[in-house]
Amino acid sequence: SAVISQKPSRDICQRGTSLTIQCQVDSQVTMMFWYRQQPGQSLTLIATANQGSEATYESGFVIDKFPISRPNLTFSTLTVSNMSPEDSSIYLCSVEDPGSPTLEAFFGQGTRLTVV
Amino acid sequence: LAKTTQPISMDSYEGQEVNITCSHNNIATNDYITWYQQFPSQGPRFIIQGYKTKVTNEVASLFIPADRKSSTLSLPRVSLSDTAVYYCLVAAAGNNRKLIWGLGTSLAVNP
Numbered sequence: 001s002a003v004i005s006q007k008p009s010r011d012i013c014q015r016g017t018s019l020t021i022q023c024q025v026d027s028q029v030t031m032m033f034w035y036r037q038q039p040g041q042s043l044t045l046i047a048t049a050n051q052g053s054e055a056t057y058e059s060g061f062v063i064d065k066f067p068i069s070r071p072n073l074t075f076s077t078l079t080v081s082n083m084s085p086e087d088s089s090i091y092l093c094s095v096e097d098p099g100s101p102t103l104e105a106f107f108g109q110g111t112r113l114t115v116v
Numbered sequence: 117l118a119k120t121t122q123p124i125s126m127d128s129y130e131g132q133e134v135n136i137t138c139s140h141n142n143i144a145t146n147d148y149i150t151w152y153q154q155f156p157s158q159g160p161r162f163i164i165q166g167y168k169t170k171v172t173n174e175v176a177s178l179f180i181p182a183d184r185k186s187s188t189l190s191l192p193r194v195s196l197s198d199t200a201v202y203y204c205l206v207a208a209a210g211n212n213r214k215l216i217w218g219l220g221t222s223l224a225v226n227p
Contacts (some may be wrong), residue, residue, distance in 0.1 A: 004159075022138040033215075042203070043160070092159050104150065105215060107159025 006108030028073035033094040077112030125222040134191040173187030
């Protein structure tokens with residue numbers, strides 16, 4: 001299994017500012033995933049962060065808005081830049097433990113972001 | 117990527133068995149079926165995974181018919197704490213896989 005520590009757990013931010021969310025995993029993993037989940041909605045994949053290479057972004061998400069760092073195999077950050085109220089959402093970090101026989105995904109507790 | 121369809125919501129009572137069915141008509145040969153549970157203000161949590169026939173663990177059973185076009189998550193004797201959203205996902209194993217999340221089934225367990 002993998003234990004993920006994500007912070008901050010919540011924040012209230014002014015529009016136009018940026019917030020960096022940190023994700024720390026207790027084991028080395030190749031891929032880390034960043035999701036967004038708006039209230040009452042399902043999870044939407046923002047990007048996949050691989051160590052040593054640029055993150056791969058999904059349609060509708062761009063690096064200028066959601067820059068991602070992946071300095072090593074246990075850590076990643078997601079920055080939400082130039083925020084607007086539409087960015088209010090829960091942001092989730094996820095990994096898949098290659099040591100798990102079921103290839104299950106593990107998630108952090110999420111960061112609840114409110115932009116005012 | 118196979119798309120999944122499941123009921124938006126279900127209601128149950130404590131002590132009952134709950135069965136949530138998921139349709140995945142376009143499932144590929146190398147796809148696995150995985151179910152997750154999500155409580156409010158938490159990330160999803162793995163419940164069970166299967167490829168075919170029946171899988172059982174300490175919290176649930178997963179029934180998969182021979183054609184694998186659907187699957188049923190069975191929760192025995194639910195309690196109030198089982199109130200959550202349940203997601204059915206279909207994906208292949210491998211380094212390049214991505215998980216596509218549907219809307220899930222919001223299960224409400226009543227006293």
